[in-house]
Amino acid sequence: MSAAAAAAHKDREFLAVIGDENSVTGLLLAGVGHVTAAPDSQKNFLVVDAKTETKDIEDAFVRFTSERKDIGILLINQHVAERIRHRVDTYTAAFPAVLEIPSKEHPYDPEKDSTRRASEPCYLPVMMGNSNQHTSPESDVPQATSAAESPRASQHTNPNPTYVVAANAKCEMP
Structure with missing residues (x-):
């Protein structure tokens, strides 16, 4: 990576998480939680359940991948990524890296992971x-x-x- 590219991404120091309650809670307990300073106080996670609207998931994905410049890696449960597959499959930026992860009730399926298929x-x-x-x-x-x-x-x-x-x-x- 060139010095210019490294400098452009030096502030990407946080993980973001979009997932079910168990996955997000586990990662928050591991220390990945962060809230930006006031006045906007944005969280770096979204807990998704059956009642969560697909638009809310898409908005969080866009916020974490496009708007927030402090996110280096976005972890998303694969079954949640399926709900916004069109967004995940068309995302091509290097930063933040988007990684699909399994959840307790939904095992990882490598055939569905667009990042893995592309690489x-x-x-x-x-x-x-x-x-x-x-x-x-x-x-x-x-x-x-x-x-x-x-x-x-x-x-x-x-x-x-x-x-x-x-x-x-x-x-x-x-």
């Missing part, structure tokens, strides 16, 4: 510590082979692969 071409799974790795001719990045290609792969497959940045991947946002 997927940048990463290759690597089965760390396995004998079922080979190197791509285009790069020196180890890549996992399938169980069909390696008879020992099924014995040593790691269900949680480590990801590495692919040297020749096209990592552009849509």
Whole structure:
């Protein structure tokens, strides 16, 4: 990051949260809560329940991503992000980073996460510590082979692969 870019984002020191009561409460207890100085006294969180209007969620998303210059990361429950998916999917700015997180009642679904989908071409799974790795001719990045290609792969497959940045991947946002 250049010095000018770093200076432009140096004041982004807070997290913002849009989520259900359990998620927001847990993060507030962890210390992420902040209220700006008077006269506006804006909170950096929004608790969403079944009665919360979609417009209120959209307004909070816009406030945290466009208006507030002190927010560096916006955490949003994935099931809440689904209610404003059009906003989340079209958001392309680097700051604040928008991260979709699971909630107690709604597990994380990687297929719904637009940030993860957009960055997927940048990463290759690597089965760390396995004998079922080979190197791509285009790069020196180890890549996992399938169980069909390696008879020992099924014995040593790691269900949680480590990801590495692919040297020749096209990592552009849509």
